[in-house]
Amino acid sequence: MRYRSSDEDSARWDGFPFREGDIIISTRSKSGTTWMQMICALLVFRSPDLPASLSELSPWVDWLIVPRDEVLARLEAQPHRRFIKTHTPLDGIPLDPRATYVVVARHPLDMAVSLFHHVDNLNRERMAELLGGPAPAAPSAPPRSIHDSLVTWINREVAPAEAMDSLPGVMWHLTDAWQRRHEPNVVLIHYADLVDDLNGEMRSLAAKLGIDVPEEQWPLLVDAAGFAQMRARAAQLAPDPVGILKDRNAFFHRGGSGAGRELLTDEEFTQYEKRAAQLAPNDLLAWLHR
Template sequence: MPTPPHRYRSDDEDSGRWTGFPFRAGDIVISTRSKSGTTWMQMICALLVLGTPELPAPLNHLSPWLDWLAEPRDVVCRRLAAQPHRRFIKTHTPLDGVPLDPRVHYVVVARHPLDMAVSLYHQVGNLDRARLAELTGQGAPVGPAGERRPVEQWLASWIDRETDPRAELDSLPGVLLHLSDAWARRHEPNVELVHYDDLLADLGGEMRRLAGRWGLEVPAERWPELVEAATFGRMRERADQLAPDTLGVLRDRRAFFRQGRSGQGRHLLDESGLARYHKRTAALAPPDLLTWLHR
């Protein structure tokens, strides 16, 4: 018998909400770590599936986060059941925590972990914690928020921190657990790995490659406007429609699309910090994955 999916739970997520989900043939599951290109891939899927930059609804209504406890599961499932087009569903759960259906496509976006971590640092500062606690039924934050450490200090501690990767998926061990699992499945016909830097370098080429893998036909004359709509600048201009915030958990929707580039994490570390990072990652992930990830 196949191994049942691992259940990942946190204060605002529960991968158990995937249990019994009624997949359709052709569904696309977008599995990413936080701040690794989730919204970017959701937008790419929307453009390829719908064939137009004019979306009929906010992006996170078209592509809901099924694991998120802020919305009742039955509400999310009803919304997905009503969609007549191919569906594309968001999760931050590794593939070993999601039911794997041979009729379904799974796409995992990988970003250099240091860049992902810096974006996560800034994202945490943009969250309305009181609103998030209200939505998920957690206790409201107590006392003042306190002063945050400078990003350089926080990043160094993030690299060194020892933690259970299955309990803290946004830790460095958690990031590499997620990517190592996907890397081991990369030759499966319905699993696709995408590197964040490849999207930066050749967005049109990557979109065409994914359309081919998923059997999505796009008229030649539509490609220029679809690729343009998926650029970071155009998405930032449409933050009110594209940021994952219909329930009001972000303080600033435009700040969600902060920079969208690579290299920022590496520039914050000195030589010894980079050496510690590479030593740590070498103990957490296979060398061929790290070569691909760090290129």
């Protein structure tokens, strides 16, 4: 399936030249993409001292703002094991046996709250300039509160491919990955597990990727992957190679879990659960909402 938005096109994966050992990080927006990129960087280089910015080391193939030829040339020049970002579900990119596909799932309500803050931090004028389009018109109405935006997000009826960061889009992405979770080169990771046991999750991922890390290196790597350390290094780690963020430090907004539930009344949360049950299988929801 082809997925397109104003700044993404999954067709840029067509003919992608895979290498043995490639790591493809497939997530929805604000679901732990940058965190997983950092974890993979730490495992690949076995050091918190990265040789370049995270966006340069782990480019986003689908993103229309950076020319595809430039992205592929950068990846071709990398001598190390490659770890590559995409927001496309696995059914929209080539599934190559030489690659491992890492999908990170986050509670959809937390993802939606984080996305609200992220969108507010985007420089829309700069994005329009890079995409060659007109500057966005000034809003005709005052912005909705984060609570009202979240309720609207829960109830929005839209085709998944038309709005991948909608609730239907999130559940489509995760359901596809859930159905592939027993395949040998697909790894499904829960954001909450990274929060609760970062050391254990990093060790588990290293084993699945066949990466051997000396025992004495683990405390340093786990510390470097922590939220506080990543926020302190926002200038190097925030995904902003062409200056579309108003504030790179604001990209790392909170990092925990539970923010979405805190905003909703019991009735609104029940409505979310009903919508989720219409969009995803029960076993996935039990794992996702635990």
